[in-house]
């Protein structure tokens with residue numbers, strides 16, 4: 001365990017140092033969801049969804065924007081590994097006596113830290129813009145936890161994809177194509193009841209929807225521990241599934 | 256003396272699709288020696304080392320480092336070895352010191368010892384004055400030295416260096432050679448890939464010449480040269496049209512005292528017992544064959560001659576073609 005933590009924290013320190021070195025990257029990473037927040041909430045300002053007539057779209061969309069940010073970060077989580085693979089850094093790393101999963105865990109921890117920062121920035125800004133969170137500080141913490149549960153599985157998928165695809169071109173093509181539609185095919189921006197039937201089915205299968213439902217409840221209604229427990233269970237199940245799949249790909253790639 | 260064998264490879268083979276990169280390599284590296292893998296581009300040196308360092312799984316054959324099998328106990332192998340790849344692999348967005356700290360932790364050095372150890376290796380490769388600079392601002396040679404330093408941090412008992420002086424200036428190359436020899440003195444066993452004859456000759460206790468995935472000769476540099484025996488007379492043809500070199504080759508081969516010949520571009524290498532008696536008769540033969548000789552030289556064999564003898568004209572050609580892309584997996 002001591003060894004594992006030493007390896008993992010050293011790699012985490014590498015990611016953090018790199019983020020610090022690239023202030024523009026840091027700036028855009030942290031502000032990108034704000035653009036969505038402003039953009040979506042202004043665009044749909046007049047929209048009132050059935051069942052949510054009492055809240056502004058801004059407040060309604062807050063949960064969706066948070067999930068969007070978590071998903072986006074996680075989906076991009078594999079990108080630096082692509083470059084490590086292509087420039088030989090990874091080869092060198094793998095010749096060291098490290099547990100292979102430390103590569104994944106350090107990256108996941110990094111993505112989680114960035115996501116948590118983003119979530120706090122989004123919430124802060126949304127509150128300034130007039131959104132409210134009924135559950136207060138505990139609610140904010142719960143939002144961070146849920147976004148992290150969603151991010152874990154997606155980060156693992158992104159890393160597995162990074163390891164198994166032949167080049168970064170292919171990776172960007174795939175992620176660029178599926179990334180945004182996956183968010184639209186969730187309950188992030190509109191409640192599923194407002195969508196056609198086939199879409200509702202897809203939305204129900206999308207783990208983002210579960211994260212959004214949980215977060216929306218926390219932002220708009222309050223803590224319903226039965227429902228939140230169920231949502232946590234679904235997301236953990238999703239994470240376990242991704243981990244099993246990722247472990248299979250990675251054990252083949254990281255012999 | 257099996258205990259004295261630190262690295263052992265038996266029948267190592269690696270294929271990539273149709274390409275046979277390594278084709279049945281048997282090697283033994285003895286404790287405290289420097290074994291060189293000498294071969295032209297694409298011979299299979301890097302692939303061999305990647306199998307020995309657990310980065311590639313052999314298609315067939317086995318290998319072990321200090322008794323740890325590369326397939327069954329890869330982590331055991333990785334703990335014992337240091338590996339400095341052919342490509343430059345330090346992270347450009349970190350400082351030299353941060354790169355070193357990363358590797359110190361990946362090799363599980365006790366945290367208390369890390370700062371002193373980093374200072375030691377920085378001094379060893381003469382980078383102590385630039386430790387705080389981002390590596391992307393380093394020259395190629397500085398990066399190479401940093402890579403080397405990363406491989407030395409944990410006092411590995413076996414060190415794999417893939418073309419350690421590639422891209423270094425004369426001074427840095429000497430410095431690297433000095434480090435390597437100092438490491439050997441301190442008991443480290445080294446396996447060094449190179450396509451530089453000079454490096455192999457000066458550095459290595461034994462040299463394995465590797466060609467098309469096979470070890471075609473293996474001995475101490477002096478032994479390899481002695482095996483060629485005698486002298487090498489090199490003839491440079493004035494013109495190469497109409498197969499002048501081939502004509503010359505045929506004429507010279509017919510002489511009874513000529514042991515062997517080798518065509519390398521517009522040069523013909525003639526292996527003879529003694530050059531004094533050979534030169535006049537070789538020139539006579541050339542004149543008789545109607546081939547004009549531009550220059551002539553003779554030498555005791557160099558390692559290069561040994562190399563050319565075993566790898567054929569391929570070598571001189573591979574010097575002309577651009578180097579294949581490096582660093583792809």
Ligand SMILES: Nc1ncnc2c1ncn2[C@@H]1O[C@H](COP(=O)(O)OP(=O)(O)OP(=O)(O)O)[C@@H](O)[C@H]1O
Nearest residue numbers: 271274276295296297298299300301302303583584
């Ligand atoms: N990952 C790979 N996929 C496909 N072919 C490969 C791969 N790695 C090496 N090869 C091929 O295997 C052969 C041996 O390559 P290798 O890199 O071992 O040569 P080398 O002796 O190290 O050459 P150099 O002096 O250029 O470094 C070459 O023909 C090369 O094209």
Ligand SMILES: [Mg+2]
Nearest residue numbers: 300301302341
């Ligand atoms: Mg090579």
